Amino acid sequence: MREPELRQLAKPDRDTVEVMRLKLIIVAAIIAVICNVDIADASTTPQVADSISILPPRIISLKDTPNDAGTSIDIEWELSPTESLIPGMIIEYQVLRAPSPDSTFEQVGSVPAGTSTYTDEGTIPNKPYWYRVAAVGREQQVVSEMAGPGHSVMQWFDRRRIGVAIFVALTCTLVMVFIEVAKRKGKMFLRRLPVFDAIDEAIGRATEMGRKVLYIMGQMDVDDPQTVASMSILARVAERTADYGTRLDIPCVWPMAMSMARETVKESYLRVGKPDEFNANDIYYMTSDQFGYVAGVDGIMMRDRPAANFYLGSFFAESLIFAETGYTTGAIQIAGTAEVDQLPFFVVACDYTLIGEELYAAGASLSGDPIQIGSIRGQDVAKAIFFVYIVAGVVLKLFGINWLETLLKID
């Protein structure tokens, strides 16, 4: 805290500081004479200083607050000269407002001494307002001249967020364009992820051992895209279990996700021609409480000892509890999540892990649906653009050109 003060004194306008100090001494001396007190005390005790009158502040501008709903006005004023003459005499500034010049002014807010701006956040768009600012001391207050009228205006676009808007438009357009391309061109190439073989292997082993497959689709409901991505993988897993005649157990956190899973699995059983083997009761609601759910699933693992555990979707602190309990029961474990904080635990404790975006890509790739694959292609192009953007940004910065960075600025 000491440093800024030093810097202030070192500033070129040292003269003003000196002059002010001189004024201060004079004023203090006058006060001392009037009140008959010791000079040394005078400049530091505001109670004494209150016996002379405060000079009023002066309003400089009334402006509409930019980029808002049109419900606020920025007020700026010149500080009362008293503040620099007798520090501590003014305690705060009150901002007063009236709907017309001759109606009564009411207080809308206050700021501590030394502050010269205030945003009045309670105005009606396009309505005129008049303002005064009062400097308030311990026993007296002085009101500035009236200023006005000021208006607040609605804005239809938040200009500070232009960079965000551009990137939203860019990514959305890329995805949509490549979905269209995929519709016309048919299937596109997508790198094969090693997890596909792992899925088959895990279900195959469960069948051999005559144990069931446990599928957990995470803590979130269908409004989390990860849960929906998990569904496309579930469709493939269910096809396999239907094929092999292995039981598929799905405890759910949310009722909506539960009915979605039921529908997905039912369709898969239908596709491989075994609709009779579908058992809706294997897909059931457990609880929406995080650790209540963990306690329940751990119980299932220990009692039924499923041979393959899938954890695909959004996971939180329970990730490692699942993975370690599953390991003790000897299950092959396949995980995938876009929750960055939980990835380390899955990577360490599971046999295969889909990292972040791979969760989304795996579903698309497994379904073989050209539309989904097309949107993955769109994501890839976006990544390529990010790559170029970053490289270009760094290179330009080294030449002192900053606009690529400025575009991304959000205040």
Place this chain on the structure above:
Amino acid sequence: MGVVERLSRLDRRYIFLAVAIAVTLPIFFPIGLPIEVTAPVKQLYDVIEDLPERAVVLISIDYDPSGAPELQPATLAILRHCFKRNLRVLVLGMWAPGVPLGMKALEEIAENEFHRQYGIDYVNFGYRPGGAIFLINLGRDVHDVCRTDVYGTPVEDLPMMDDVHSASDIALVISMSMGVPGSDQWIWYYHARYRGKLATAQTAIGAPRYYPYLQTGQLIGLIGGMKGAAEYERLVQTRGLATIGMDSQSAAHMLIIGFVILGNFIFWMQKRKR
């Protein structure tokens, strides 16, 4: 079966037992590893050291029992420091489940250890709802937003509050915080309006986010997690919960590293055999 073979099939329950022992033993047999005091903790200590006697310190209990292992030790250490320096303490909180924690802390330190008098040396206003709005009003008029204390006593009957009316009568605010409402509100709605000294204690997860506020001077001190609390305990020269906890932490961390080394040793031996 060789040793390596047997170790590689080590029952996990022995690992669990080892963890329980590593965390428990230091509770009974402290190791007392030296704890380096970091600057943000020392800063807060110095500020409290420099306060004039009988100055008022406000401690805001903005956490619930799940934050208690990390934040309660810090609360105790700060209370101890305040009473040692003969300061007056005003306790309140913006988290309803935190009230019992504040009461417990005062009982332990103010009553049992320092035998201070309630209403004269310290007061407890319990849970105060309203978040940001409450803080704005608090700075303006303490009596208006704290009409009765946690036991239902009117504020007029608490002698300590006779000269505590607004922000300018409070020498220091310390927000013990694990989320919202908490330190953010104290910074944005209290400190921004009324200035005055403000410090915070945070959980280990939350602490890194507050370093920038230290640089700008909005915070005059920061206690991060159990480690920060242990540092403060060292400064006030007590062996509190956090100091014991840090021994447990050291033991548990070393145990894990030991298991990693053991695991790799087994792995290496098995690979060599093949």
Place this chain on the structure above:
Amino acid sequence: MRLQIPLTIILVMGIFTLVTSFIPAKPIADVNQMFRNWYIGIITFFIFLGTFNLARSNAEKIKKQGRDWQYSIILLAFLGIMLFFGFYRGRASTEEGQPFMYLYFNVQFPLESTMYSLLAFFVTSASFRAFRARNKEALCLLLAAVVIMLGRVPVGTAIWKGFPTVTEWIMNYPNAAAKRGIRLGIDLGLISMALRMILGIERSYMQ
């Protein structure tokens, strides 16, 4: 009708929310806020439906005397107790000192934090079996974990004063870099999935 109207709702609501987040003007902002409040309100019904489902499935289990049905009685009893004490004095029933809060502090809270603290055990067992230097990648993982662990506790500082500094550097640079890369990918995956759902291309969530 069964498909067209829902698809229209999601399209209109999705596009409206997306576009209007850039429009600060008051009438639009007010409507937006209203929709967000409705959203929170409707979401709460998801939980009510869940609670209902839970009660129903356990009641059925007791009726059919399925496996572990005795435990379901305990579950229903505690659910009932909690609901009763949550409502019996109106809004005041969740204030401090009420039975509802006693149950929260002394039953739910210890269960929850104990369950959470199991992680301390699992972190250790996972480190023992999984942190093995099978290849260079695994070695990186292992070394990073060990260095960071040493940098966090007094015993690490006692071994070498530099551990905290190295810890901070790893957290701030290589760790931040990889997380940033993952996040950028995840954002794209999320946007593309959300967009497909809004446009009605992805409709697997509809039963």
Place this chain on the structure above:
Amino acid sequence: MLMTSGPWVWIAAMLTLAIYSFLYKDNPFYKIAEYIFVGISAGYWAIFLWWNYAYPNLFEPLAKGNYLNIIPIGLGLMMFTQLFRRTAWLVRFPLTFVLGVSLGLQIVAAVEGDMVPQLRGTFSPFSRGVLFGTADFWTSIGYIVLLVGVLSTLIYFFFSKEHKGFLGAGARIGIYFLMIAFGASFGYTVMARISLLFGRLHFLFSDWLHVIK
């Protein structure tokens, strides 16, 4: 006081031990604790959401004459049509409303809260000073590592081409970064986990058994 009176401490301690017994093996005590937990938490959340969201946001305003709130309440009640086979499709109305609002918000949040600041943060620290030695050495190295790390991790998540040649090399580096990050995060969270266990053990030894102060 809520947390120290006799019988309640015993209940909390017994439940704590019941959960820990699971570490030895599954047993009836754990099962009892498990079912209590599921029951009580379901009740807690229903009550919590009712008094904190549904009641103040929907029903109270409705009682005060804000009749527009009939729409969300109606949509919410439609959730229960799911219980009957013939009306189950009506769930689509509240579901698509919720999805529309939530997905729209999520797209903007992903770009504004994550994508744009992350992109910016990658190259904003660069200046001539960073590369040509006026900044602190390890900080300069750090920024370069950060840049390489972000770019190579991006390459790792490239799905439309096989990872060969330039992409292959980039992805390899990306994997190393991922592994360091995962290891680091793992090590970093150990402390918080141990704190939780310490908290529980301390509760048992001090509040329940009183063997330590």
